[in-house]
Amino acid sequence: MKTIIDIANLKKDYHVGEVTVHALRGVDLKINEGEFVAIMGASGSGKSTMLNIIGCLDRPTDGTYLLDNVNVAGMSKNERAAIRNLKIGFVFQSYNLLSRTSALENVELPLMYNRSVSSRERREKAIAALEAVGLADRMNHMPNQLSGGQQQRVAIARSLVNDPVVILADEATGNLDTRTSYEIMSLFQELNNKGKTIVFVTHEPDIAKCMTRSVVFRDGSIIREEDVKNRLNAAEVLRTLPVEQD
């Protein structure tokens, strides 16, 4: 099985005035192709820091990091931008869609920064990504014309459009109600079943149960790592949830 993420002895320090915060204290983590990994842990334990480094948004203070067999730990700002553009898909808690910009154009955004993709190709790929999240009929809607769940679907389509090696989600269901959360998880499971590698930061154990493996952080270190037993099928959970009526 191919290793997508290979991290060894990764450290991240923040210096705030006189104080040094050790956000990560020597983390080892390997993630294989096709895995759906939950990153859990208390607030401030270093989950987002870890995810940002995996996503090449941030650089580690120390340690090695191979992404898709490429050493990205020492890369410059521009090199990291290119890596993000080609190999990473981000899904944020607060969707981060461009306002007054249609769903389709939002999804096209990552490909706009890739000069080798023609505008026709870009449109086709964006439409395909929107179809994959079930929003093909809403592609001309603006973000403010979409519900939170739909906006997050658009964001997922955006993270898919460049066919990344890994999708990184930081509390992607954090702003959604239970039902919508499972709808989104069902979508992620679908993508994972098709072979996408996903790393998903969450606080909720029930949501983590939808994934294949969980990694638990405490105070900048991994304290537990285990395969998920009795994995939940989000689509089935949805069927058992009562449809809210009022």
Next chain:
Amino acid sequence: MNPGNLLKIAIKALKRNKMRSFLTMLGIIIGVASVITMLAIGQGSKKSIQDQIAGMGSNMLFVMPGNMRMGGVQQGSSSSQRLTVADVKAIKTECDAIVAVSPEVRSSGQAVSGNSNWPTTIYGGNEQYLEIRSWDVVSGRNITDTEAESSAKVCLVGRTVADELFGEGIDPTGETIRFQSIPFKIIGVLSKKGQNSFGQDQDDVIIAPYTTVQKRILAQTHIQSIQMSARSAEESELAQSQVEEVLRRTHKLRENEDNDFEVRSQEELATTMTSVTEILTILLGAIAGISLLVGGIGIMNIMYVSVTERTREIGLRMSVGGRSIDILLQFLIESILLSVFGGLIGIVIGFGASAIVEALTSWPISVMWSSVILAFAVCTVIGIFFGWYPARRAADLDPIDALRFE
């Protein structure tokens, strides 16, 4: 990102805040419009002065008593009486670069006809006076040298004098007017010259034989100035030195003595006059340029606001692969658009304002293409210069900080 897409993003961002974009451009609009108008006015007034001076006469030279170059030194009363009819005769016979020469005397006073009267100036000259001053007679005839010799009480009137004393458009040839109680028979009317660039009415004149003005009005033997025409513009300098030589001799000036007269040419006058307007043009242009600078600072200010407002957007763009240069260009293009578009509107308004000034002053105002191109270039430079720091700030943002920005 390719330039086309960058342009689209910039246009979209500016359209989103239409009022703000317009107000930001206003500084540039006002700056460019005033620079263009000021330069056009400067150019127009310069041209108008040149035209006026050209219209004063043909290859004209004139001699005035005294020495202006001596500045503050008090001139004896005698020095203003040094020019005589004998000087005119000497110039006429000895200076071969001079083709026409006339004495000039003048006096202000009331012209009266019946019960109308009008304050005006009477000029005295000889037969060649009109030719030297580029004046035509539209009805009647010129003064003759015989009349000049006999101090005949005849005169030519300018259009304004004719209009004021006899009524609009009436030909008064053959009538008699009184100037300071002396009756003059009108033998002709002068062609219309209009106002000069100082707003003086050039048609508010009476022209009579110089002898008549000398004896009957001024009771003096000297003359106030000598008016001449050189054979050609090229020979104007030669003529000037010939006249100087002759007058030094007739005035019996010794080797080490300064001239007690001054010979000036039309060209010289044109240069002095236009140099004044040139300085004014530069001054006005510079003041207008400052408003352009203020406009640029306005753009910088709004671009900083825009960068701050869109920090999260910048973070997102970076997270999906936008490089620093992409972000830099995005904001730089926005500020260049603001200033160049403002500049275009300013150019249009500048044209309009110049046309209005032209209509009001009747100066030959024309917007110079060089100033349009200059304005355009300056706007682009302003857009880049004042947009650079805000854009740089956007490009230098850390993606995580930008994404977290509240």
